[in-house]
Amino acid sequence: MKLIMLGPPGAGKGTQAEFLSEKYGIPQISTGAIIRSVIASGSEFGKKLKDLIDNGNLISDEDVLKLVKERIEEPDCANGYIFDGFPRTIAQAEALIKMDIVIDKVLSIELSDEEILKRLSGRRECASCRATYHIEDKPSKVEGKCDRCGGELICREDDKPETIKHRLAVYYESTAPLKAFYKEKGLLVTAHGQKLLEDTKREVLKALGELK
């Protein structure tokens, strides 16, 4: 099974990718993780990538594809893999085809903007011990205080409504064309994110044809 996962921030794409990775016994491949490991290796290429990132530059499609190609040639990818956060652009998706990488399905996890806002903007983190809470789904016993250490609970910059709206806008701009691209190729399936994790898993399995 060679799968691509799409989905807006906050839809639980990473969690579902993890679940499917276990279910099918195939690795979950995120370009972010590959890049971090290449940088950690200290190789020449790793140094080049680190310089690019430190200077606030994007890594070129060419370099990303080179990294992905090397990764999927590793033995644990023999039975397939799940791309999480890749491809990000039509150019990358087209390059996959040119490299004769055949994808079986593209799974998009959908969630409305209101649900995403509610989910992400309700998240809180302890400023001292980093324990996580959610004002509705997992509230602390005392409002604004960490159950574990009594530290102050804060809303991360990433989870502030304005930042979320910006992240969503970026997502729609880059991903809407990808969805159309794969839909046209007959590869796109969609699952709606649910309030409960188990329910989302069921929707995902239905979308993949594993459940009726």
Ligand SMILES: [Zn+2]
């Ligand atoms: Zn704490």
